[in-house]
Amino acid sequence: MAPTNICCIGAGYVGGPTCSVIALKGGDQVKVTVVDINQKRIAAWNSDELPIYEPGLDEVVQQCRGKNLFFSTDVAGAIKAADLIFVSVNTPTKLYGLGKGSAADVKYIESCARAIAEHSEGPKIVIEKSTVPARTAETLDRILRANCKPGITFEILSNPEFLAEGTAISDLMSPDRVLIGGSTTPEGQKAIQALSAVYEHWVPKDRIITTNTWSSELSKLAANAFLAQRISSINAMSAICEATEADVSEVARAIGKDSRLGAKFLQASVGFGGSCFQKDILNLVYLADSLNLHEVADYWRQVVILNDWQERRFSTRIIKALFNTVSSKKICILGFAFKKNTGDTRESAAIYVCQHLMDEGAQLAIYDPKVKAEQIDLDLKSVSQGQEDRVDRLVTVHSDPYEAMDGAHAVAVLTEWDEFKTYDFAKVYATMPKPAFLFDGRNILDHAALRQMGFEIEAIGKKIH
Ligand SMILES: NC(=O)C1=CN([C@@H]2O[C@H](COP(=O)(O)OP(=O)(O)OC[C@H]3O[C@@H](n4cnc5c(N)ncnc54)[C@H](O)[C@@H]3O)[C@@H](O)[C@H]2O)C=CC1
Numbered sequence: 329m330a331p332t333n334i335c336c337i338g339a340g341y342v343g344g345p346t347c348s349v350i351a352l353k354g355g356d357q358v359k360v361t362v363v364d365i366n367q368k369r370i371a372a373w374n375s376d377e378l379p380i381y382e383p384g385l386d387e388v389v390q391q392c393r394g395k396n397l398f399f400s401t402d403v404a405g406a407i408k409a410a411d412l413i414f415v416s417v418n419t420p421t422k423l424y425g426l427g428k429g430s431a432a433d434v435k436y437i438e439s440c441a442r443a444i445a446e447h448s449e450g451p452k453i454v455i456e457k458s459t460v461p462a463r464t465a466e467t468l469d470r471i472l473r474a475n476c477k478p479g480i481t482f483e484i485l486s487n488p489e490f491l492a493e494g495t496a497i498s499d500l501m502s503p504d505r506v507l508i509g510g511s512t513t514p515e516g517q518k519a520i521q522a523l524s525a526v527y528e529h530w531v532p533k534d535r536i537i538t539t540n541t542w543s544s545e546l547s548k549l550a551a552n553a554f555l556a557q558r559i560s561s562i563n564a565m566s567a568i569c570e571a572t573e574a575d576v577s578e579v580a581r582a583i584g585k586d587s588r589l590g591a592k593f594l595q596a597s598v599g600f601g602g603s604c605f606q607k608d609i610l611n612l613v614y615l616a617d618s619l620n621l622h623e624v625a626d627y628w629r630q631v632v633i634l635n636d637w638q639e640r641r642f643s644t645r646i647i648k649a650l651f652n653t654v655s656s657k658k659i660c661i662l663g664f665a666f667k668k669n670t671g672d673t674r675e676s677a678a679i680y681v682c683q684h685l686m687d688e689g690a691q692l693a694i695y696d697p698k699v700k701a702e703q704i705d706l707d708l709k710s711v712s713q714g715q716e717d718r719v720d721r722l723v724t725v726h727s728d729p730y731e732a733m734d735g736a737h738a739v740a741v742l743t744e745w746d747e748f749k750t751y752d753f754a755k756v757y758a759t760m761p762k763p764a765f766l767f768d769g770r771n772i773l774d775h776a777a778l779r780q781m782g783f784e785i786e787a788i789g790k791k792i793h
């Protein structure tokens with residue numbers, strides 16, 4: 329039997345890893361082509377230096393690339409050849425016009441639909457892999473039908489992705505669930521079966537959930553909203569802990585033992601980042617507002633407000649502790665990625681903490697094991713509109729953490745990279761002006777030991793004695 333021919337439009341953090349695992353697990357039963365309009369990105373996927381850092385990804389790509397996994401810029405050719413087409417393009421928050429600042433921008437989804445309609449010469453199953461506003465499948469359907477060649481049929485499925493960056497490969501290899509939404513018509517059910525068969529190469533059937541299209545689209549927004557809400561909840565508690573001498577780690581352990589709550593996602597932090605939590609909650613907020621459900625919109629909006637406040641609270645603590653002035657003081661920033669094991673900086677809390685410290689004239693020495701200097705420069709300039717030159721004056725990016733910490737008034741941990749726990753902080757302490765401050769935005773260091781060395785420690789949701 330000929331292999332199922334799969335095309336994925338969008339070779340990003342989702343399209344690349346997801347299709348690599350589909351190719352690995354599908355073997356000779358699938359042929360997967362990932363296409364993108366970004367030539368540089370495709371060239372990187374075809375090189376030894378992949379465009380994204382993700383543990384385990386290199387090995388999977390090396391095993392499959394050129395056999396049943398291909399990366400290409402030939403969007404039209406891949407659409408023509410495909411039976412199943414994943415749409416895995418970006419859906420960022422709209423920065424203009426109607427819904428500015430909260431609605432998802434679906435222009436890339438629409439351009440995919442137009443390309444699929446133009447190049448399809450036979451029936452296709454079109455799969456929303458991107459996170460989209462509720463009822464986007466209807467938009468796709470209308471555009472496809474209005475623009476396709478006569479006689480061509482399409483089935484639209486919703487198949488949102490739940491992987492987290494930094495653990496994408498293990499999440500994909502053994503997902504908690506795969507969600508497929510489709511129409512209740514016989515054709516819709518047949519399309520669901522065809523997509524399910526792709527996952528059944530490695531995912532147990534009882535983990536493949538099928539629903540109607542709209543439940544599937546909304547479940548993705550709901551999942552991210554619930555996850556982010558937990559972080560904002562524990563971060564709200566962290567502020568109360570700091571004022572009452574309760575310890576947020578102890579509170580998290582105590583409530584997480586309740587099996588109804590569970591222990592995961594209760595790590596208080598400087599604030600959640602990443603390309604999706606904020607965007608998807610705002611998308612939900614926009615949906616609720618447009619349905620006239622303003623109380624619902626306000627409820628979810630507060631999760632984002634709390635997160636912004638938590639980031640600001642952390643940078644304010646640094647400034648206050650350093651005697652209300654950080655002007656011209658060297659502050660070392662350990663970690664710039666939005667979480668460990670990724671080089672991704674989108675919406676990283678580090679960007680906003682650095683922005684505030686730059687507003688106050690601090691000299692920032694930044695180290696991150698995986699984020700490139702050009703990316704840090706780009707991110708900090710993007711929050712310095714009209715005064716981009718301050719980044720050149722105030723910021724240095726280091727490839728050696730000890731160089732970054734050397735002689736700093738304060739060290740601030742903003743990402744929970746494991747290597748930070750292994751540093752020789754006694755050696756660092758000796759180089760620092762006194763009092764020497766350490767701000768642990770992730771609660772990962774051994775605070776008692778550091779205090780013993782002489783550091784003044786501030787952590788999230790705890791008083792260090
Ligand atoms: N990053 C993550 O961990 C997760 C992301 N998602 C969702 O998946 C979607 C994709 O996210 P990422 O992979 O992070 O985005 P990304 O920005 O890394 O990748 C999207 C890619 O699509 C390409 N693209 C845009 N329009 C195109 C077109 N018309 N034709 C061909 N290529 C086109 C872009 O050039 C880009 O390379 C978003 O909707 C996101 O919300 C869902 C789960 C996890």
Ligand SMILES: O=C(O)[C@H]1O[C@H](OP(=O)(O)OP(=O)(O)OC[C@H]2O[C@@H](n3ccc(=O)[nH]c3=O)[C@H](O)[C@@H]2O)[C@H](O)[C@@H](O)[C@@H]1O
Pocket residue numbers: 459489490491492493494552555559592593594595596597598599600601602603604605666667668
């Ligand atoms: O739709 C998406 O893009 C994805 O968003 C998140 O994945 P991701 O953003 O990659 O990473 P998370 O592990 O969820 O972390 C997000 C942010 O929350 C922070 N976080 C996480 C957990 C926690 O307890 N405390 C905390 O501050 C992390 O440091 C990070 O900044 C979800 O976990 C995925 O299921 C989802 O598919």
